Amino acid sequence: MESATKAGPMRVLVTGGSGLVGKAIEHVVEQEGGKLEGEEWFFLSSKEADLVAYFQQYGHCYTAVIPTNVVGPHDNFSMENGHVLSALINKTYQAKKEGTPLSVCGSGAPRRQFIYSLDLGRLIIWVLREYKEIEPIILSVGEEDEVSIKEAVELIATALDYKGEIHYDTSQSDGQMKKTASNAKLRRYRPDIVFTPLTEAVKMTCDWFESNYDIARK
């Protein structure tokens, strides 16, 4: 850590700990233009955020991003502890294969905003290069793009061509009904941004899961 801080100018960014965000950044850097010369990036998971003080001490520029729920390839698709859409993609895939009903936790009524991981990766790279504030920035689709879990389940069923029964298990927790986040600050900086529509994001993630079933985390 100490030698890293002494290596020269760098940007430090605190993100959530999710593996798919790292993969998305890797992909964006490889496919859409590598690191510029002289750029040093350092990512901290939110669990390591206390290290921020360490970087401040050495005068390095840091900031934090706050993404909302994420969907995309390379996530953990575990039915027990995956993020909601990834867990549901795997559950739907298995239900189709086994001819069993799809079981969704809770009523399906809670609402969430989902950002496609590659959109998030692009935004994180923009933050590293251009965003100079220390105050965190929410990286999210708009409030108008919030969907219910039930609507998201229907997108997955269509993408995977699942025509079986969908059971909403209300003995399981709904969690928070809403966590609506405003992307007004992001919009002020980046009025040009066009987010991948959720239908496409879900379809691309389902296609990736089906094609990479053997290697997917699950």
Ligand SMILES: C[C@H]1O[C@H](OP(=O)(O)OP(=O)(O)OC[C@H]2O[C@@H](n3cnc4c(=O)[nH]c(N)nc43)[C@H](O)[C@@H]2O)[C@@H](O)[C@@H](O)C1=O
């Ligand atoms: C990024 C994000 O990652 C994590 O969140 P998450 O698990 O992806 O999603 P959540 O907690 O925002 O919502 C899940 C909603 O969806 C329903 N639901 C239905 N069926 C399944 C299911 O099969 N798995 C899961 N996980 N949820 C299900 C479940 O009842 C609830 O209403 C958190 O660390 C959160 O703090 C955070 O920021």
